[in-house]
Amino acid sequence: MTASRRDFIKTSGFLVVGISVAGDLSFAQGLGAGPYPDVDFRQLDSWIVIRPDNTATFFVGKTDLGQGTGTAFRQIMADELDMPYDKTACVMGNTDVTVDQGGSGGSDALQTDGYPMRRVAAEARRVLLEMASARLGVPVAQLAVSDSVVSVAADPSKRVTYGELIGGKRFNTALTGNNINATTGVAKLKDVQQFKIVGTSPQRYDIPAKVDGSLKWAVDAKVPGMVHARNVKPPFAGATLVSIDESSVKGVPGLIKVVSKGNYIAVVCEREEQAIQAARQLKVNWQKPAAAPFPTSEDLFTFMRGAALTSSVPPVVVGNVETSIKGAAKVLEADYEIPFQGHTSIGPAHAMADPSNDQLTIYSNDMKSYGLRDGVAEFLKIPRDRVRVVWMEGPQAYGRTAADDAGFEAAFLAKEIGRPVRIQWMRNEETAWDTKGPAFAVKVRGGLDAQGNLVAFDYDARAADFNHLGYNEHDTVLISQLMGNRRAMPARGSAAMPDEKYGIPSRRMASSVVSLPLIWETPLRTGNLRDPNGPQATFASESFIDELAAAANADPLEFRLKLLNASEEDSGFKRARSIAVLTAAAAAFKWDPRPSPKRVSSGEILTGRGVAYTFRSQTVVAQMAEVEVNRRTGRVWVKRIVVAHDCGLVINPETLRRVVEAGTLYGLSRALHEEVRFDTEKVTSVDWASSPTLTHTDTPESLEVIIVNGDPNPKRPDLPHYGAGETMIKPMMALIGNAIFDATGVRLRRVPFRNARVLAALKSANV
Amino acid sequence: MANINLRVNGKAHTVDVDPATPLLYVLRNDLDLHGPRFGCGLGQCGACTVIIKGEAVRSCIRPISTVQGAEITTLEGLSQNGKLHPLQQAWIDEQVPACGFCQNGQIMTAKALLDKTPAPTDAQIRQGMASTLCRCMTYYRIQAAIKRASKTVSTASHESGSEVIA
Numbered sequence: 055m056t057a058s059r060r061d062f063i064k065t066s067g068f069l070v071v072g073i074s075v076a077g078d079l080s081f082a083q084g085l086g087a088g089p090y091p092d093v094d095f096r097q098l099d100s101w102i103v104i105r106p107d108n109t110a111t112f113f114v115g116k117t118d119l120g121q122g123t124g125t126a127f128r129q130i131m132a133d134e135l136d137m138p139y140d141k142t143a144c145v146m147g148n149t150d151v152t153v154d155q156g157g158s159g160g161s162d163a164l165q166t167d168g169y170p171m172r173r174v175a176a177e178a179r180r181v182l183l184e185m186a187s188a189r190l191g192v193p194v195a196q197l198a199v200s201d202s203v204v205s206v207a208a209d210p211s212k213r214v215t216y217g218e219l220i221g222g223k224r225f226n227t228a229l230t231g232n233n234i235n236a237t238t239g240v241a242k243l244k245d246v247q248q249f250k251i252v253g254t255s256p257q258r259y260d261i262p263a264k265v266d267g268s269l270k271w272a273v274d275a276k277v278p279g280m281v282h283a284r285n286v287k288p289p290f291a292g293a294t295l296v297s298i299d300e301s302s303v304k305g306v307p308g309l310i311k312v313v314s315k316g317n318y319i320a321v322v323c324e325r326e327e328q329a330i331q332a333a334r335q336l337k338v339n340w341q342k343p344a345a346a347p348f349p350t351s352e353d354l355f356t357f358m359r360g361a362a363l364t365s366s367v368p369p370v371v372v373g374n375v376e377t378s379i380k381g382a383a384k385v386l387e388a389d390y391e392i393p394f395q396g397h398t399s400i401g402p403a404h405a406m407a408d409p410s411n412d413q414l415t416i417y418s419n420d421m422k423s424y425g426l427r428d429g430v431a432e433f434l435k436i437p438r439d440r441v442r443v444v445w446m447e448g449p450q451a452y453g454r455t456a457a458d459d460a461g462f463e464a465a466f467l468a469k470e471i472g473r474p475v476r477i478q479w480m481r482n483e484e485t486a487w488d489t490k491g492p493a494f495a496v497k498v499r500g501g502l503d504a505q506g507n508l509v510a511f512d513y514d515a516r517a518a519d520f521n522h523l524g525y526n527e528h529d530t531v532l533i534s535q536l537m538g539n540r541r542a543m544p545a546r547g548s549a550a551m552p553d554e555k556y557g558i559p560s561r562r563m564a565s566s567v568v569s570l571p572l573i574w575e576t577p578l579r580t581g582n583l584r585d586p587n588g589p590q591a592t593f594a595s596e597s598f599i600d601e602l603a604a605a606a607n608a609d610p611l612e613f614r615l616k617l618l619n620a621s622e623e624d625s626g627f628k629r630a631r632s633i634a635v636l637t638a639a640a641a642a643f644k645w646d647p648r649p650s651p652k653r654v655s656s657g658e659i660l661t662g663r664g665v666a667y668t669f670r671s672q673t674v675v676a677q678m679a680e681v682e683v684n685r686r687t688g689r690v691w692v693k694r695i696v697v698a699h700d701c702g703l704v705i706n707p708e709t710l711r712r713v714v715e716a717g718t719l720y721g722l723s724r725a726l727h728e729e730v731r732f733d734t735e736k737v738t739s740v741d742w743a744s745s746p747t748l749t750h751t752d753t754p755e756s757l758e759v760i761i762v763n764g765d766p767n768p769k770r771p772d773l774p775h776y777g778a779g780e781t782m783i784k785p786m787m788a789l790i791g792n793a794i795f796d797a798t799g800v801r802l803r804r805v806p807f808r809n810a811r812v813l814a815a816l817k818s819a820n821v
Numbered sequence: 822m823a824n825i826n827l828r829v830n831g832k833a834h835t836v837d838v839d840p841a842t843p844l845l846y847v848l849r850n851d852l853d854l855h856g857p858r859f860g861c862g863l864g865q866c867g868a869c870t871v872i873i874k875g876e877a878v879r880s881c882i883r884p885i886s887t888v889q890g891a892e893i894t895t896l897e898g899l900s901q902n903g904k905l906h907p908l909q910q911a912w913i914d915e916q917v918p919a920c921g922f923c924q925n926g927q928i929m930t931a932k933a934l935l936d937k938t939p940a941p942t943d944a945q946i947r948q949g950m951a952s953t954l955c956r957c958m959t960y961y962r963i964q965a966a967i968k969r970a971s972k973t974v975s976t977a978s979h980e981s982g983s984e985v986i987a
Contacts, residue, residue, distance in 0.1 A: 120920030264921035267856030
C-alpha cells in the first residue's frame with residue numbers, strides 16, 4: 055500500500071466517504087509526497103476496506119457521470135459481501151488510491167467492470183467466513199451470514215461481525231487475473247436470485263450534497279497559492295501565431311505571466327476575473343491559413359459526398375443486393391444527413407493542477423482519470439508515478455472529458471509557473487472548440503417485392519471523422535496540437551452500420567471515412583460523443599425502414615415485427631428481446647396499427663406518431679412518440695414518449711428509469727436542436743443562442759419508461775447486467791422524423807428538425 | 822479595486838475587488854460559496870443563479886457594485902435551521918439530478934418562481950424555467966419536483982395563513 059493510500063484510508067472516516075469522498079478535498083492536501091505507483095488490483099485490500107465499526111469502503115477505478123453508477127457499485131458489492139447497503143461507501147477514480155479500471159466510457163460500468171467488483175466482494179465474503187470458522191470453531195458450511203454478521207446456523211447466539219474479524223487489519227489475500235477485468239478470487243458469484251440489494255432502489259448517495267450546495271466539485275478545487283488562467287484561442291481555424299503584444303495587458307491587475315508555445319497562449323493572473331480580462335485584452339497577431347480549413351456547414355454534405363475516402367471497412371454482405379434490387383417491384387433510394395454535433399457541456403473545460411513537492415496533482419472531472427495521468431506524464435515528460443489525478447464530479451458532456459484539454463493545460467501551466475494553476479474555458483471556446491460527433495452522409499436503397507416484403511437493403515455511410523481523437527493522448531489533445539505536435543498516422547476514424555435484427559434476404563452495409571481539408575488544430579476535431587455514431591447510423595436506417603413500410607402501405611410496427619420474425623436467433627437473444635421491447639412499447643403506447651402517414655388534417659397543429667428501435671451491445675430499446683407539428687411555425691413538440699428498455703439484470707430500477715428518461719430527452723435535443731455551424735474560417739455556433747439545446751418548454755407531457763426483461767429465460771441465475779447509459783439515445787432522431795412523417799406526410803432526411811427547416815419542408819410539400 | 826459590502830445568506834462581508842467584477846466570482850472565490858457555478862458567463866444558462874430581492878438573478882453578468890447592501894441568497898442559504906427547503910427535499914425525493922452541475926440554477930429559479938406563484942400550472946412551470954438549461958436533460962424530473970414542492974409550499978402558506986403575492 056502506498057503512503058498516500060494508507061493516509062487516505064486512515065483519514066477518510068466513514069461519514070465523510072459516505073457523503074462524498076470525491077468532493078472532500080481535505081484528504082488530497084498534505085498527503086504523502088508520492089511517488090504514486092499503481093494500486094495493485096491483484097490484492098483484495100486494494101478493493102475493499104472493512105473497519106472495526108462494521109462499515110466498508112469500496113475502491114473502484116470508475117467514475118460516475120451522474121448516472122448513479124457509484125450507487126450501483128455499492129449495491130452489487132454489498133450484496134455479494136452480505137453487508138447492509140447503508141454501511142458501505144464508494145471511492146472512485148483517484149489514480150493513487152483506486153485500481154485502474156480505466157475510468158468511464160462505453161456504458162461498460164456494470165456490463166464489464168461490475169464483474170470484477172462482484173468477484174472481489176464475493177472473495178472478501180469467502181475469506182471472512184473462513185476467519186469466522188476459525189474464530190467460532192465450526193466449519194464454514196455450518197455458518198450463516200447476514201448483514202455482515204456471521205453466526206453459527208445451529209446456534210445464532212454464537213456470532214461475530216465482519217468488523218470484529220477484519221476491522222483495522224488487512225486481508226492480505228492475493229487475487230488472480232491477467233488483466234483487471236479478469237480479476238478474481240476463488241469464491242463463486244451469487245446466483246442473481248440470491249440478491250437482496252440488487253433490484254431495489256436505494257437513493258443515489260451523491261444527490262443530497264448536489265442539492266444543498268455542499269458538494270465540492272472539480273470546479274471548486276482550491277489550494278493555497280492557487281492562481282487563475284485563461285486561454286487565448288486562435289480566432290481562425292488553422293491560424294498561425296505571428297506575435298503577441300504583451301504591452302496590451304500591462305495594466306491588467308494581478309497579471310503573472312503570458313505563456314505561449316507554438317500557437318498555444320494562456321494568461322495567468324492572481325484572480326479569475328483578472329485572467330478573463332487579460333485574455334480579452336491581449337493583442338495577438340495571427341496569420342490566416344493559405345487554404346480554407348473546411349467548407350461552410352451549409353456546403354458540408356456536398357463536400358463530403360464529393361470527397362475522396364480516407365478509409366473504408368469491408369462491407370457486410372448478405373445475399374446479393376444488386377440482383378435483389380433489380381428484381382424488386384419497388385425501389386426506394388434516399389440520402390440522410392447528420393451534421394457535426396458538439397458535446398456542449400453545461401460547464402466548460404476546467405482543471406486545477408498543483409506542482410507542490412515536485413509532484414503533479416491534477417484535480418479533474420476527467421471521466422478517464424487514469425488516462426489523464428498517463429497522458430500528462432507523457433506530455434510533460436515526467437515519470438508517471440509523480441502524477442496523480444484526483445477525480446471530482448463535474449458537468450457532464452458524456453465523452454468530452456475523455457480528451458481532457460483543460461487537465462493537460464493546467465498541468466503544463468502549473469509546471470511553467472511553479473504554482474497551483476486553475477484553468478477554465480469560456481463558453482465561446484467550449485462550444486466552438488470542444489470535441490464533436492462526426493457528421494454523416496448516408497445513402498440508403500431498398501427493394502420491395504410485389505407483396506410489399508423487404509427483399510433488399512443497401513446502406514452506405516460516410517463520416518467526416520478522420521483524425522478522430524482518442525482518450526487523453528499526449529499528441530492529440532488541443533494544447534499539444536497547438537504546440538505543433540503531430541502524430542505520423544492520424545486515427546482513421548469510423549462510420550457505423552445500423553444495429554437491428556431484421557431478416558432481409560439481401561443486404562449490404564458499407565461504411566467509410568472522409569477528411570475535411572484541415573485535420574490539425576481544428577475546432578471540428580471529432581471525439582466520442584455519447585453513443586458515438588449510433589444516432590447517425592440509426593437515423594438513416596430506422597427512418598428508411600419507415601419509408602419502406604410506407605411504400606409497402608404497411609403499419610410501421612408490423613413491418614418491423616415481420617422483419618424480426620424473419621430473422622435468425624443469435625447470442626444474447628437479441629431477436630427475441632427486440633420483439634419483446636417493441637411489443638411492450640406498443641402495449642403501453644396503445645399503438646394504433648395503420649400505415650403512415652395519417653391523413654393530414656386542416657388545423658394548425660398536425661399530430662402523428664412514430665416508432666423506432668435498435669440495440670447497443672446487448673441492450674435493446676424500442677421507442678414510440680406522439681408529436682405535434684405546428685404548420686404555421688414549423689415547431690415540433692413531442693407530447694408523449696414511451697421507451698421500452700431491456701438491459702438484462704437491473705441493479706437499481708428507479709435510477710435506471712431516470713437515466714433512460716434523461717438519455718431519451720438528450721436524444722430528443724440532438725434530433726430537434728443541435729448542430730455545429732461554421733463558415734470557411736471558424737465555428738460560428740458559440741453560445742446557447744447560436745447553439746440551441748432542449749429546454750423546459752420542449753419537455754414532453756408524458757415520458758414513460760417500461761423496464762422489459764425479454765430474455766427467453768429471465769429467471770436464469772447468471773442473467774447479465776448490461777450497460778444502460780446510451781442505447782436510448784440512438785433511435786431518437788429516427789423516431790421523431792418518423793412521427794413527423796406520420797403527422798405531415800413529409801419525410802425529413804436531415805437533422806436537426808429546427809422550426810425553419812421543418813417549415814420550409816412543409817411549405818415545399820404544400821402542407 | 823474597492824471595498825464592497827455584501828450581505829449573503831444573512832451574513833455581512835466586505836471584499837476588496839474591482840467594482841465591475843461579476844458577483845459570481847466573488848461568491849465562489851472570495852466567499853467560498855460554490856452553489857452558483859460558471860456555465861456561460863453570458864446570462865444564458867442559469868447555472869450561476871442567486872436570489873436578490875425575490876428575483877432569480879444571473880450572477881455571472883451582475884457587477885458586484887450593483888448589489889451592494891442587497892440581501893443575496895445562494896443555494897447554501899436555502900435551508901433553514903438545518904431543514905432543507907421543500908424544493909431541495911423534492912429534488913431528493915424525485916431523485917432529480919444527473920450530473921447535478923446545473924441544478925443550482927434549476928432550484929434557485931424554481932424558488933423564485935414558487936415564491937411568486939406557489940401553485941404554478943404546468944405551463945407556468947415550463948415558461949418560468951424556460952431559460953434554465955440542463956445538458957443531462959433532467960427536465961422531466963425537475964418539473965415533477967417543482968409540482969411536488971409546490972404542494973408543500975402551498976399547504977404551508979395556507980396553514981400559516983400568510984398572504985401570497987402572485
